[in-house]
Amino acid sequence: MSLTIGELSRQAQVKIPTIRYYEQIGLLAEPVRTEGQQRRYWPEDVRRLNFIRHARELGFEVEAIRQLLGLASHPDRSCGEAHEITKAHLTEVNDKIARLTALRDELQNMVACDNGKVAKCRIIEVLADHDKCLHETH
Amino acid sequence: MSLTIGELSRQAQVKIPTIRYYEQIGLLAEPVRTEGQQRRYWPEDVRRLNFIRHARELGFEVEAIRQLLGLASHPDRSCGEAHEITKAHLTEVNDKIARLTALRDELQNMVACDNGKVAKCRIIEVLADHDKCLHETH
DNA sequence: CTTGAACCTATAGCCGCTAGAGGATGTAGC
DNA sequence: GCTACATCCTCTAGCGGCTATAGGTTCAAG
Incomplete structure (x- = not known):
């Protein structure tokens, strides 16, 4: 059902310490924990982490990713902002x-x-x- | 005649602390100093610093730049020796x-x-x- | 000789990870 | 149930490549 951090790491191709780092800086929400304080994730988290990884590979800074993730959670809003972020990057x-x-x-x-x-x-x-x-x- | 670090900075478009950092890690040689220990540079240094800046902008790591600079400072050496280094950079x-x-x-x-x-x-x-x-x- | 911009050193901090120590947890096999 | 051992935990420190600050000194124009 749920995924350990190791399984998430394999599925999203992101190293374990990096996942914990992303949690720390607020790119990933704090996951549920077992009795023994181990993190447990859901398929949703694989998607989000994939999003983050791809954006990083494309050279987006963490701050830009934070913005893009914000946009994604307001799907009724115009994507003009995402457009600007991306266009600046394209020029570069x-x-x-x-x-x-x-x-x-x-x-x-x-x-x-x-x-x-x-x-x-x-x-x-x-x-x-x-x-x-x-x-x-x- | 000679340039202050500020003039070098403006001419090569590299910030002053970065110039001192490059000296510290050995990318730039230690320049001559005034009686009062201020650095004085020559047009040669502008060229070298431009080289470094361009290479950095293109994504070369400091270590690669060190190698490239090494080639330039042995103009009497056969290209054969340096050939492999250069080819590796080309691949990169x-x-x-x-x-x-x-x-x-x-x-x-x-x-x-x-x-x-x-x-x-x-x-x-x-x-x-x-x-x-x-x-x-x- | 004074003033003020530009310089000096040293240290600490930034981003985006990554590695290691030292210990706790979870699960599979007996 | 118990043991073995992979996987997990936190914490801290380090990396590359800068960048910023504090607190003090030098240089050159007037």
């Missing part, structure tokens, strides 16, 4: 992709220069002065 | 790009839900049940 991610792609190109150049000297490799300059070096040829 | 960067791209697609799906109610809003669903919602159309 797109920016990172662009810069990582530029970096990858430079690393590929570097790896391609097999028997040369580091002095000829431009990785340092590229990262030190990203905008200037970005579009130069190797 | 490619992984990051892949994961961020997947993330972006998902965020774009989420943002597509504009003025609905939370009940209809995919943000909550997607996060609550990642695998199910990932490839559905909006």
Whole structure:
């Protein structure tokens, strides 16, 4: 019927100390306890913890997750707020992709220069002065 | 001629305590000091600190940055030795790009839900049940 | 020579976990 | 019922990578 913290951990792919940490900071409600003070969870908690894990993996901060969870518990309210949180995040991610792609190109150049000297490799300059070096040829 | 820590901070867009922290953990060399023990920097340091900032923004850990910086300070060494290190970083960067791209697609799906109610809003669903919602159309 | 911004060190705190010690609980097999 | 042992409990301390504060010193312009 109910789940131990270990079972919850396995099902939601979240480590046990992390579950207790989430309880501590109020992301997870305090669960029922056995006589001997062991935590017992319900399938509902698996869903909530999955939600939290996914949001964390997507780079949402705990505070943002708290907000999103708040929205989820008021399903009649507009999702404009959730929309804003997500949009801000999207912009950030797109920016990172662009810069990582530029970096990858430079690393590929570097790896391609097999028997040369580091002095000829431009990785340092590229990262030190990203905008200037970005579009130069190797 | 030389720069104060404040000027370095402004030019490299890195906060002053962070600069001192980087010195402490050995990412930045100890700079020259005035009689009164104040740090004085050179344009070279702006470049190095820019490098560090960009690498951090791209998600490299301090230890990886240490290695990359190591390559730059042995310009007489063959690329062959450094080749493996660089290739490892390239792999890492490619992984990051892949994961961020997947993330972006998902965020774009989420943002597509504009003025609905939370009940209809995919943000909550997607996060609550990642695998199910990932490839559905909006 | 004074003033005030900028600097110094040292320490403590932040987030988001993660690990360990030392002990209590729960369950399966006898 | 009893034992064995995996799993659980709390508490504390540590991690990376900063960031903020307190309390004092230096530097440069006027």
